[in-house]
Amino acid sequence: MCGVIGVVSHSPVNQLIYDALLLLQHRGQDAAGIATDNGNAFSMHKANGLVRDVFRTRNMRSLPGNAGVGQVRYPTAGSSSEDEAQPFYVNAPFGIIMAHNGNLTNWEQLKIEMFKNDRRHINTTSDSEVLLNVLAHEIQEATTGYSLDPAALFKAVSVLHKRVRGSYAVTAQIAGYGLLAFRDPWGIRPLCIGFNETDAGTEYLIASESVALEGLGFRFLRDVLPGEAIFIDIDGKLYNQQCAENPSLNPCAFEYVYFARPDSVIDGASVYATRLKMGEYLAEKIRREIPLGDIDVVMPIPDSSRPAAMELAHRLGIEYREGLIKNRYIGRTFIMPGQNTRRKSVRQKLNTIGSEFKGKNVLLVDDSIVRGTTSREIVQMARDAGAKKVLFASAAPPVKFPNVYGIDMPTRDELIAHGRTEEEVCREITADALIYQDLDALKRAISDVNPALKSLEASCFDGVYVTGDISRDYLDRIEFARHNSKAEELARSQLNLNLAQVD
Ligand code: AMP
Numbered sequence: 001m002c003g004v005i006g007v008v009s010h011s012p013v014n015q016l017i018y019d020a021l022l023l024l025q026h027r028g029q030d031a032a033g034i035a036t037d038n039g040n041a042f043s044m045h046k047a048n049g050l051v052r053d054v055f056r057t058r059n060m061r062s063l064p065g066n067a068g069v070g071q072v073r074y075p076t077a078g079s080s081s082e083d084e085a086q087p088f089y090v091n092a093p094f095g096i097i098m099a100h101n102g103n104l105t106n107w108e109q110l111k112i113e114m115f116k117n118d119r120r121h122i123n124t125t126s127d128s129e130v131l132l133n134v135l136a137h138e139i140q141e142a143t144t145g146y147s148l149d150p151a152a153l154f155k156a157v158s159v160l161h162k163r164v165r166g167s168y169a170v171t172a173q174i175a176g177y178g179l180l181a182f183r184d185p186w187g188i189r190p191l192c193i194g195f196n197e198t199d200a201g202t203e204y205l206i207a208s209e210s211v212a213l214e215g216l217g218f219r220f221l222r223d224v225l226p227g228e229a230i231f232i233d234i235d236g237k238l239y240n241q242q243c244a245e246n247p248s249l250n251p252c253a254f255e256y257v258y259f260a261r262p263d264s265v266i267d268g269a270s271v272y273a274t275r276l277k278m279g280e281y282l283a284e285k286i287r288r289e290i291p292l293g294d295i296d297v298v299m300p301i302p303d304s305s306r307p308a309a310m311e312l313a314h315r316l317g318i319e320y321r322e323g324l325i326k327n328r329y330i331g332r333t334f335i336m337p338g339q340n341t342r343r344k345s346v347r348q349k350l351n352t353i354g355s356e357f358k359g360k361n362v363l364l365v366d367d368s369i370v371r372g373t374t375s376r377e378i379v380q381m382a383r384d385a386g387a388k389k390v391l392f393a394s395a396a397p398p399v400k401f402p403n404v405y406g407i408d409m410p411t412r413d414e415l416i417a418h419g420r421t422e423e424e425v426c427r428e429i430t431a432d433a434l435i436y437q438d439l440d441a442l443k444r445a446i447s448d449v450n451p452a453l454k455s456l457e458a459s460c461f462d463g464v465y466v467t468g469d470i471s472r473d474y475l476d477r478i479e480f481a482r483h484n485s486k487a488e489e490l491a492r493s494q495l496n497l498n499l500a501q502v503d
Pocket of ligand 1: 258304366367368369370371372373374375407408409
């Protein structure tokens with residue numbers, strides 16, 4: 001998962017894109033980049049790290065121009081190299097710079113096709129570089145001569161939709177022409193448009209989440225529709241066209257569960273309101289399954305589960321308490337091999353308030369259980385703090401299947417609920433009881449807030465992949481690749497450790 005930004009303004013946009021990326025920082029902490037267009041040339045700065053660490057004053061000064069794009073990257077295996085930080089640039093046709101959120105499921109085939117048919121070389125293992133080159137190729141095919149008009153861009157996006165599979169929400173700046181943005185025909189990853197009236201004319205901001213618009217004083221215009229392309233020329237004129245033949249809206253359920261900020265509205269549903277609903281439905285299930293006298297307090301595992309936990313406590317009439325405090329200043333905890341270091345990193349991030357646990361039956365609420373390592377550690381912390389019983393509730397159903405659309409849940413054997421019953425998961429995380437949200441209830445929690453959301457991309461819960469191209473063989477292949485890259489990563493970190501000892 002990543003966050004993308006695209007802006008067309010009438011004044012310099014470097015600070016605006018920086019501020020927008022800060023508002024999307026939760027969508028990716030691995031790398032950040034900004035590219036601006038001053039009408040003659042692109043300027044770009046990108047590197048691994050948090051937004052505040054990647055950009056210094058000198059970098060900001062070297063980003064002139066009234067239009068541009070930005071990206072924050074979410075860490076996934078195999079793409080942590082600085083070379084793969086975004087935006088990506090291609091010089092022909094016209095000069096295009098692109099930021100992408102999502103994951104292409106056929107990028108390997110496209111890479112071969114690009115080489116054989118389009119004579120384009122892809123220099124990284126990034127699916128975003130492939131996507132940019134497909135876009136560049138199709139713009140090249142759709143245009144003749146020096147000029148570019150929106151109709152040609154829309155034609156290019158229409159062909160791109162036919163060639164590409166998977167999830168993609170894209171902002172692309174075309175040198176001297178304007179900003180192109182589009183969303184995959186399944187509407188998996190979010191993208192929305194905001195505007196701001198200035199003395200010089202309307203300026204537009206396109207972002208992964210509405211929080212980036214509102215936080216910068218822009219007014220929300222609307223979501224980009226699945227399959228739709230938007231083009232804003234450098235004078236600030238907006239054009240749009242549906243470019244997919246059979247678009248359908250299937251937003252990723254995990255955005256509502258965990259990823260998005262609660263103050264965002266995605267595809268017409270307030271993320272906060274959906275999380276309250278998740279709490280409401282989870283409370284109903286708990287009422288059916290657990291004697292309420294067994295629970296003294298309800299406690300969130302900060303931060304994403306807070307609205308669900310609060311509503312759950314309210315519905316059950318049980319006291320809501322904060323007993324786990326998160327260190328806000330920890331920044332990144334580096335993913336180190338070995339259970340001991342992982343354990344240390346959970347304990348660095350969270351600390352217990354002993355008095356909230358001592359002698360009590362505590363119901364811990366988390367947004368989801370993925371690998372189960374955090375949950376197991378937190379259950380132990382609660383016991384160490386003196387809890388009598390530790391019950392655990394997940395606002396999402398069991399995560400059983402890999403996500404191939406941009407969330408880092410790629411291998412089945414890493415998912416604690418894969419191939420295990422709920423009782424077995426409960427034993428694994430050493431809780432006294434475990435209650436998962438039902439999938440149907442999760443879907444209702446989201447569609448109650450916006451009834452137009454009839455279909456959701458919920459593959460990590462139900463194994464149904466909306467793009468229709470995910471076979472068992474495909475999953476085996478990405479798992480194999482994942483295991484290999486993990487082994488490489490481990491060998492590399494071991495080597496670094498040994499070198500550090502030699503120093
Ligand atoms: P764990 O079960 O130890 O993997 O930790 C799960 C917690 O990590 C959840 O409560 C989420 O807050 C968070 N999380 C969300 N997405 C992911 C992900 N892709 N991989 C790992 N943890 C995630």
